[in-house]
Amino acid sequence: MEFQNDAGSILLRKKVLRIVGIVVTLLVLWIVQPFTYENIDAGNVGIKINLYGTDRGVDNITIVTGRVWYNTWTTKIIEFPTFTQSVDYEPFVVTTRDAAEFQVDPKLNYHINPAMVPQIYRQYRKTLAEIEQQFMRNTIYDAYRIVANSFTSDSVMSNREKFEDRIQILLTKNLGKDGFIYDQLTSAISPPASLRQMIDEKNASIQARLKAENEAKQAIAEATVSKAKAEGEAAALLVRARAEAEANRLKQQSLTPLLVQQQVIQKWDGKLPQYGTVPQFFKNVAQ
Template sequence: MNNRSILSWSISFILIILFSITAMKSCTRIDAGHEGILVKLYGSDKGVQDVSLVTGRVWYNPLTEDVYQFPTFVQTIDYAPFTVNAKDGSVFTVDPTISFRVIAGQSPKIFAKYRKEIGQITETTLYNYTRDAFRIQFNQYSTDSIISNRQSFEDKVQMALGDALKREGFDLEQMTSGLQYPEVIVQAVNLKNQAVQQAMQVENELKVAEAQARKKIVVAEAEARANDLRQRTLTPLLIQQQFIEKWDGSTPLYGNSPVLFRNVEK
């Protein structure tokens, strides 16, 4: 075998290896629950193709293109707490949790705008939208109105955040504010609840005392009626009858001579 043949064989071998490596890297599989997008890395048309890649196996040129996957299932993220001022200056703490998903077919638009993967967008862009939604609504409410209309307040925050995310290609499924009142407000509410509980306790004690007093009055009135009835029914004949019923057979002595009955009318 001459040198030219060896060189040709070596080049062919290298090309086969390069082709095999390229073939292995130029194919990827889009996982279920994800949306794949094809990104051009070079040229004036650098960006995202108009058509989103469906779930399945995708072939691409790894030298000039890349494939990203965006999850389309619902994701939940618990952001770190932050503080927001109400209209009257009170400081509230918000510890929000949101559940969202990428709207089907919107992955190319999202990537073309932010040039980031979904994890980075979640930690930056969506977090900023969440803070802004709370900040704007807090600036329209006083402390008292937030406390007395909390459900309405949170509904407006969720609606504003949902509209903002939808414009960016996301669908907001659920939002929990984790709203925490200022410590001064918490103490005031606790003192108010304590005062209400004490007032209820005093009221209950008064009701018990009134009931006991009424009971004593009823007993006294009944005793008085009974005494009055006894006094009206104690006639001389009745007294003599009771005397006979209780007599033990011995003859009582009154004065010098024994008598059976004593005149009770005198």
């Protein structure tokens, strides 16, 4: 009886161990199994690369979107964003034709042509972040270096728009041929301290000259107004004086002897003037 119990216990123990072994094996297989999936979000493009087989390597790249299942042992998925990217680069220095050093602090906005994502990976075999800090940064630096070498220090500051237009043309061409679409470049260009001082002094001189010219023009204008006002007042006085003189002349011409006698008769009150009042009498008549 005891032998039967021992045999049953051994069988049960073996069965439990078998079940545990199967479960452990399944867990290990689940942990190490190579199958997984990748979600390619909107605004991104994924490329599927075969690592083994006759089609292995970057020559066989498939563009994928959405949820993609793949074998991590034999396949690799790399995702590239196709929406606008903004990269703020560390400042660098470029030299103009007259050996002046300008510091440039660029910020680039760009996006990737989705159809050229496989070509980008074939050519560079790097992540987008690595491409931005290596190839794209070198392209931006070369554009500034080439354009700056065709300008003098003064012309860079006085023809800033033309300077940046040339850089834009170069970047559009050199980035676009590899699938990177240029959107916008913001650059803070700082001249050397000596040139900045010269520019400030020149601007101050121009401001002082303009101020002096404005003050001179204002003084001339005020003098012109005062002269015109004085001439107007003098002309008005002359006209009044001439009018009064003409009136007196006409008045004197109108006092004929006959008219004077007539006025005397009209104003005589019938009394003979007293001695010493005759001049006053005729004065009253004349009035």
